[in-house]
Amino acid sequence: MAKSLYENYKNFPKTDCGYCGNTSCITMLRRFCSGELPLSECIYFRAGLYNVNEFSCSPPVPRGTQKPSISYIRPCPTDADRISVEVSLLPPEGSKYGYFDMITLDNIFNHAVPGLRISPSLGIARLESEWGDVMGFSEGRVLIRRASNESSAFWQLSRFVRSLWAAVS
Amino acid sequence: MPVPGRICPRSGSPAVECAATCCAGECYAFSPPDSLFAEKLGFWGKPLAYAPPQMPPSFEAASSFDMVVATRNRLFSITPETEHGTAVRYLKDASLMLFMGRALQGILKSGSKDLIPCYEGVLRGKVDEDRTARLEEIISDLRKALPEKGSAEVQAQRMKGVFSLHMASKLRECT
Numbered sequence: 001m002a003k004s005l006y007e008n009y010k011n012f013p014k015t016d017c018g019y020c021g022n023t024s025c026i027t028m029l030r031r032f033c034s035g036e037l038p039l040s041e042c043i044y045f046r047a048g049l050y051n052v053n054e055f056s057c058s059p060p061v062p063r064g065t066q067k068p069s070i071s072y073i074r075p076c077p078t079d080a081d082r083i084s085v086e087v088s089l090l091p092p093e094g095s096k097y098g099y100f101d102m103i104t105l106d107n108i109f110n111h112a113v114p115g116l117r118i119s120p121s122l123g124i125a126r127l128e129s130e131w132g133d134v135m136g137f138s139e140g141r142v143l144i145r146r147a148s149n150e151s152s153a154f155w156q157l158s159r160f161v162r163s164l165w166a167a168v169s
Numbered sequence: 170m171p172v173p174g175r176i177c178p179r180s181g182s183p184a185v186e187c188a189a190t191c192c193a194g195e196c197y198a199f200s201p202p203d204s205l206f207a208e209k210l211g212f213w214g215k216p217l218a219y220a221p222p223q224m225p226p227s228f229e230a231a232s233s234f235d236m237v238v239a240t241r242n243r244l245f246s247i248t249p250e251t252e253h254g255t256a257v258r259y260l261k262d263a264s265l266m267l268f269m270g271r272a273l274q275g276i277l278k279s280g281s282k283d284l285i286p287c288y289e290g291v292l293r294g295k296v297d298e299d300r301t302a303r304l305e306e307i308i309s310d311l312r313k314a315l316p317e318k319g320s321a322e323v324q325a326q327r328m329k330g331v332f333s334l335h336m337a338s339k340l341r342e343c344t
């Protein structure tokens with residue numbers, strides 16, 4: 001049965017050696033999942049240290065034709081004095097890989113930033129702060145709740161997505 | 170070379186790794202992720218100026234320097250007030266640190282002492298096209314040698330050292 005990208009990644013070599021020509025193991029795995037490269041490109045599989053049959057994943061679904069947009073700006077349902085904002089940041093049309101690579105983020109931030117939690121299995125990053133809670137999803141949707149006003153909401157959104165810029169793929 | 174607005178043939182790599190493969194930085198991964206709502210951001214004060222990263226002075230010093238923390242700090246230097254060109258420089262600095270950290274691990278784990286002068290050259294920021302070409306040769310030789318079960322781990326670690334140094338060396342040429 002096909003496993004998720006993250007399930008496959010957990011059992012991957014994770015050496016990031018570049019033998020396969022990719023800048024990291026996650027890139028190799030994504031390209032394997034999308035049918036671009038066979039696992040035999042990897043040094044460990046080639047040497048027989050890993051078994052190709054233990055890895056399987058469904059090809060990613062290319063995103064449709066929707067455009068990046070500000071989805072809404074509205075009062076919080078639980079506190080009308082505060083506001084919620086949601087934006088959709090999208091990779092180019094036809095991209096197969098989503099927007100934020102949460103596995104890379106997890107590798108870099110690795111529970112080391114107070115308030116920032118990343119779940120590569122769910123594809124979510126969340127930053128809690130006194131200025132509002134921001135959540136980002138791997139497909140590019142980002143939302144803030146409990147912001148004190150619109151300009152603070154957009155500043156926090158900007159701070160958050162710029163910190164995750166490294167994982168835009 | 171990626172075409173603006175199109176998917177890069179290397180797509181699938183996160184921006185922090187793409188930065189090393191593309192000098193031009195025209196890829197969508199190099200436009201600020203907040204450009205969609207840029208006009209909603211109210212700024213006060215001046216845009217923040219670029220501050221160069223602190224790099225360890227030698228291979229020995231690098232061995233006790235936490236490149237992961239340095240990478241993370243560089244990424245957190247990109248704030249809403251950081252102007253686009255400076256932000257891309259920070260992203261490239263983070264990329265350099267990421268690859269230098271990986272190179273160090275690969276060199277140490279494979280015992281590839283021959284790569285230390287090269288590592289120190291990249292640390293000091295020296296641009297050296299011969300070095301990049303030499304690293305490419307080593308990469309190509311390593312790929313030609315068929316990996317065997319007993320030696321694959323050391324080969325992979327040496328490859329990690331050389332490949333990551335090559336990425337870092339290219340980054341030095343780009344910035």
Ligand code: SF4
Pocket residue numbers: 013014015016017018019020021022023024025028029041042043044325
């Ligand atoms: S060769 Fe294997 S271990 Fe090395 S980067 Fe590619 S997938 Fe990762």
